[in-house]
Amino acid sequence: MKSRIYSLLIICLICTGCVQTVHSQPLGKQIARPHEEKIPVAKAIKPESPKLKRLKNGHYRVIEPWTVQLNGKVWRVEAGYQCNGITAPKAIKQALGDGVDKSTTWAAVFHDWLFTQPGMTRNRADRLFYDLMIAYRVPKEKAKLMHTSVQAYTLSKIFR
Numbered sequence: 001m002k003s004r005i006y007s008l009l010i011i012c013l014i015c016t017g018c019v020q021t022v023h024s025q026p027l028g029k030q031i032a033r034p035h036e037e038k039i040p041v042a043k044a045i046k047p048e049s050p051k052l053k054r055l056k057n058g059h060y061r062v063i064e065p066w067t068v069q070l071n072g073k074v075w076r077v078e079a080g081y082q083c084n085g086i087t088a089p090k091a092i093k094q095a096l097g098d099g100v101d102k103s104t105t106w107a108a109v110f111h112d113w114l115f116t117q118p119g120m121t122r123n124r125a126d127r128l129f130y131d132l133m134i135a136y137r138v139p140k141e142k143a144k145l146m147h148t149s150v151q152a153y154t155l156s157k158i159f160r
Helices: 002-020 090-096 103-114 122-135 140-158
Strands: 052-054 060-062 066-070 073-077
Touching: 052 103, 060 103, 066 122, 073 103, 103 122, 103 140, 122 140
Parallel strands: none
Antiparallel strands: 052 060, 066 073
């Protein structure tokens, strides 16, 4: 029962993120609210695509070393790294773009890997997740939605 409440909370927070992206004013006349943070677009050429394998349990394994150049830094994910990628129910994962050939999955795998790095904060990892999606040319609104989702997931962990 408790996990269903947390799931509902996450969905509500995700929907809140969706509502923030709807604009009631013409595009040229949008007013930035003081509590909204402008997330800069990543300054990178489209990063290389990783070689991933989907495992029987739905998780992913990096099968060849993967180098990500992002925001002036170089990150190297070693072959053999495993994670679950997009953390969501199956239907939502599919809607967001789950698969070895999907840039949203690549960004999610990178995001998970970042947490294995010394000194990495959740906030920084979440920001790099967003930046990588933009670098992979994921539509900005979808990248914002997914960024809001990972932040909602973090919030749900606080209430556990």
